[in-house]
Amino acid sequence: MKRFFIIMMIxxxxxxxxxxxxxxVRGDVRVLGAxxxxxxxxxxxxxxxxxxxxxTGENSSVYLKSGGSGFVLEDNSALGINNIKKMTLNxxxxxxxxxxxxxxxxxxxxxxxxxxxxxxxxxxxxKLETHINDSVLLGIKKLNGAKQLVKNGYKESAILLAKETxxxxxxxxxxxxxxxFFVEMMIEMNLLNExxxxxxxxxxxxxDSVNLNRLEKxxxxxxxxxxxxxx
Numbered sequence: 001m002k003r004f005f006i007i008m009m010i011x012x013x014x015x016x017x018x019x020x021x022x023x024x025v026r027g028d029v030r031v032l033g034a035x036x037x038x039x040x041x042x043x044x045x046x047x048x049x050x051x052x053x054x055x056t057g058e059n060s061s062v063y064l065k066s067g068g069s070g071f072v073l074e075d076n077s078a079l080g081i082n083n084i085k086k087m088t089l090n091x092x093x094x095x096x097x098x099x100x101x102x103x104x105x106x107x108x109x110x111x112x113x114x115x116x117x118x119x120x121x122x123x124x125x126x127k128l129e130t131h132i133n134d135s136v137l138l139g140i141k142k143l144n145g146a147k148q149l150v151k152n153g154y155k156e157s158a159i160l161l162a163k164e165t166x167x168x169x170x171x172x173x174x175x176x177x178x179x180x181f182f183v184e185m186m187i188e189m190n191l192l193n194e195x196x197x198x199x200x201x202x203x204x205x206x207x208d209s210v211n212l213n214r215l216e217k218x219x220x221x222x223x224x225x226x227x228x229x230x231x
Contacts, residue, residue: 018050018066018081018082018084018085019047019048019049019050019066020047020048020064020065020066020071020081020084021045021046021047021048021064021065021066022042022043022044022045022046022047022048022062022063022064023044023063023064023065023070024044024061024062024063025042025043025044025060025061025062025063026059026060026061026062027056027057027058027059027060027061027075028041028056028057028058028060028127028128029041029042029054029055029056029057029060029061029062029073030042030054030055030057030128030129030132031046031048031052031053031054031055032052032053032054032055032132033049033051033052034051034052039055039129039132042054042062048064048081049081050080050081050082051080051081051082052080052081053078053079053080053081054073054078054079054080054081055077055078055079055128055131055132055138055141056073056074056075056076056077056078056128056141057075057076057127057128057131058075058076058128059075060075060128061073061074061075064084066084071084071152072148072152073145073148074144074148076131076140076141076144077141077142077144077145077148078132078138078141078142078144078145079142079145079146079148079149079161080161083145083146083149083154083157083160083161084149084152084154084157085154085157086154086156086157087154087156087157087160088156089156089189089191091156092156092159092160092191093191095160096159096160096163096194099160099163099164099167102167135169135171136169136171136172138169139165139168139169139171139172140169140172140175142161142165142169142172143162143165143172143175143178145161146158146159146161146162146165146182147178147181149161150185155185155189156189158182158185159182159185159186159189159191159194162178162179162182166179173201173205174205174206176202176205176207176208176211176215177211177214179198179202180202180211180214180215180218182198183195183198183199183202183218184218186198187218187221187222187225190225192222192225192226192229195222196222196226199215199218199219199222202215203215
C-alpha cells in the first residue's frame with residue numbers, strides 16, 4: 001500500500017516537455033529518438049525533445065539552448081534531454097523511491113554485458129558508434145553525463161540519473177570513483193540515508209587502495225553528520 005502511494009505521488013509530479021535547440025557542435029555528436037533505431041548526427045539548428053538521447057565522442061561537445069538557459073555536454077558523455085531539468089529535493093526523494101521499486105525486479109540479463117575490459121576509470125578512445133552500441137560503454141557515458149549535470153547546476157537530476165544508470169547498466173556499479181563522487185554529493189545535500197545505502201553497496205565490490213582510503217574518509221564524515229542529526 002505504501003509503495004502504491006509513493007508511485008501515485010510521483011505520477012502527480014509536474015512534467016515539462018522541454019525542447020532544446022542545438023547551437024554549436026564540435027566533433028562527433030549523435031542523437032537517438034525515442035521511436036528510432038538508428039543514431040543520426042547532431043547538427044546546428046536541430047531541435048531536441050525530451051525523449052531524445054544524445055551522445056558525444058572523443059574531443060566532441062554540443063551546446064544546447066532553451067529559452068535563456070544553455071547546457072554544454074562535453075566529450076565521452078551521453079544524456080537524455082529529459083534529464084536536463086530542475087528538481088526539488090522532495091521530487092528527488094520521490095523519484096529515488098520509484099527507482100528503488102524498479103530495482104526490486106532486476107533485468108533478466110543478470111548484469112551480464114558484452115565487454116568487461118572497460119570497468120576502469122577511463123573510457124577508451126574507440127569510435128563513438130562503438131560506444132553507443134555497447135551497453136557497458138553507453139552506461140559509462142551516461143555517468144559522465146550525470147557529472148556534467150552537476151557542473152551545470154542540476155544536482156538533483158544528476159543523482160537520479162546516476163542511480164538509474166546503476167540499475168539499467170549494472171556493470172557501472174563497479175566504477176567506484178564515480179560512485180563515491182555521487183555519494184559525496186548526497187552527503188553535501190544531506191541525503192544521509194541514501195548515502196549510507198550507497199556506501200553499503202559499494203563495499204561489496206573490489207576497491208583499490210586509493211578509493212578505499214577515500215571511502216573510509218567519506219564514511220567517517222557520514223557518521224559524524226548522522227550523529228549530529230540524531231542529537
